Amino acid sequence: MDILIKAEKLGKSYRQQQALANISFELKAGQILGLLGHNGAGKSTLIKSLLGAHDYDGELAIFGLSPKKDRALIVEDLAYISDVAVLPEWMKVSQLLKYMSGVHPNFELERMRAFLNKTDIKSSSKIGSLSKGMKVQLHLAVVMSTDAKVLILDEPTLGLDLIYRDTFYRYLMEWFHDGDRALIIASHEVSEVEHLLSDVLILRKGEMVLQAPLEQVEAQYTQLTVEQHNLAQAQALKPIYQKSGLGLHSLLFENVSREALMPHGKISQPGLAEIFIAKQQEASK
Known part of the structure; x- marks a missing residue:
């Protein structure tokens, strides 16, 4: 094409x-x-x-x-x-x-x-x-x-x-x-x-922080929701973004296998808005 x-x-x-x-x-x-x-x-x-x-x-x-x-x-x-x-x-x-x-x-x-x-x-x-x-x-x-x-x-x-x-x-x-x-x-x-x-x-x-087909983006990023007692173990896997509320913590991971995340909490697919925020925050560090 x-x-x-x-x-x-x-x-x-x-x-x-x-x-x-x-x-x-x-x-x-x-x-x-x-x-x-x-x-x-x-x-x-x-x-x-x-x-x-x-x-x-x-x-x-x-x-x-x-x-x-x-x-x-x-x-x-x-x-x-x-x-x-x-x-x-x-x-x-x-x-x-x-x-x-x-x-x-x-x-x-x-x-x-x-x-x-x-x-x-x-x-x-x-x-x-x-x-x-x-x-x-x-x-x-x-x-x-x-x-x-x-x-x-x-x-x-x-x-x-x-x-x-x-x-x-x-x-x-x-x-x-x-x-x-x-x-x-x-x-x-x-x-x-x-x-x-x-x-x-x-x-x-002015700089690119992410450029890829959306299906590739969805495969690279995983969201993990954990309770307080599992937070330290999840953080050890190096999330690129984290937010907390109502006793739960939501962490976003890039290129971390779901098998590695599953023992620590509930896995879900993040929306592009969550990934967008994470990449903005990551780039500002």
Whole structure:
């Protein structure tokens, strides 16, 4: 399967501050990469590099092209949705459709209209008058109507209520499975996107602290819940993270066999949110 994005030792500095350091990953069709990290972790800097919005160190290829030199060609098949409205608010929805038909070679007007028919968005409405949820729906409709190969989403549902979030991800996944596409979802709300992901890349202060397929991540990490009298023995196995409450202690282990953990307490599979927190804490030690 063709590699859509390949980054090797990607880096970016602003004056004396290192924003990204040695970021390497590949993205192929069928993958959904979770780009996870707290605010300031480097997610936006990495996305701007992918979009060709600034210079960077290292090697980066999108569809075999350079974002520095071939941005116009790349954006025909790469799309981006952020947490802030970027559509022209002075336009009517009908004007946006006409504009997209004229400027994007892959835009399918009838597909756009079919999607909008599923929503409450009227073609006569001015974009600036739409609610945040409707604006996000409209932006997604534009992207889905261009048949993009790669879609980058940067906190796309921030500020939306649960109904709009559910609708957004439902339409997104229907579109994703309708072609050979790849997604990058940047978020710090790990629990919201975990069930969508095939791969994960976790950043902390511009550095990768974890990058792997999700099934590999699940195989590497085990959670152990112990009572106080078993805590010392469990700690001797060197957990990467620990929290306590209601007389019980929860410890997270990386690459420790379940056979070694079983005598000390109850074993369970940690969620990605627990692993995310653990890797953030581990990296700060």
